[in-house]
Amino acid sequence: MKIFLSVSFSAEVDEKGNVQKAYRSDLETLIQKLEELGHKVYCALAEEKWTINNQNPVSLLKKELEKIDDSDIFVAVLGHNISCGVQLSMGYALAKEKRLVIASTIGAKHGWVNSALSGLENISSLNFEFYDELGTQIQELISR
């Protein structure tokens, strides 16, 4: 299936605009796992070569929205900090009636609205501790 992977971007880059190494490695592990399971994964960070420097924000946002339109499943990864972009994309995907998976890092606090989301139809929530297990958890959810 075509998975749109929505993750925090601008808060996860170093002073040169490159995505933090550990975070990049975590996401690469997750993307690889999902691809091994036969999925096609779109993740803006990988698409942008793990740097925030090359992008025109408006074209990047437009591309993101098109990619959500084109996806079968929208997976949001919620870390410890709220991401403007992930939240916005989730709302967009919700309106487009995409199947949503909300994956929260253990201990992440995300306000009432994200908890409420899991009470809506077609939305699944899961908690994860390690990225290398997250791929399997997502697979279990969507293959039900």
Next chain:
Amino acid sequence: MKIFLSVSFSAEVDEKGNVQKAYRSDLETLIQKLEELGHKVYCALAEEKWTINNQNPVSLLKKELEKIDDSDIFVAVLGHNISCGVQLSMGYALAKEKRLVIASTIGAKHGWVNSALSGLENISSLNFEFYDELGTQIQELISR
């Protein structure tokens, strides 16, 4: 016109779950101004009688989404803190092709995605310092 007013909620309540007095007063001023200008305003905080205690989060979220569907214009008020709910609602309204007005408090920092939004069609941005002027600013924008 029917205006959906999207504002931060859960971060703006006191320990008893009631909306902070100054914030409530600011929003009441804004709502009153917009109503005087002939608009019908939906704002969850007013709808919930300025307390977070009575709500069932899932029904509140569902109601919010229905009210966005039913609105002519979606106005997001961005304060100093990122609001999960406002961001989510903006994405939803965007997908529903609503006319969007993004009103940012002066000095608010909101990541690349909110700046990028103002580069899309049908979205207007404005900066404001005082809530009593915001109603007029919104009116000027939407009557153009």
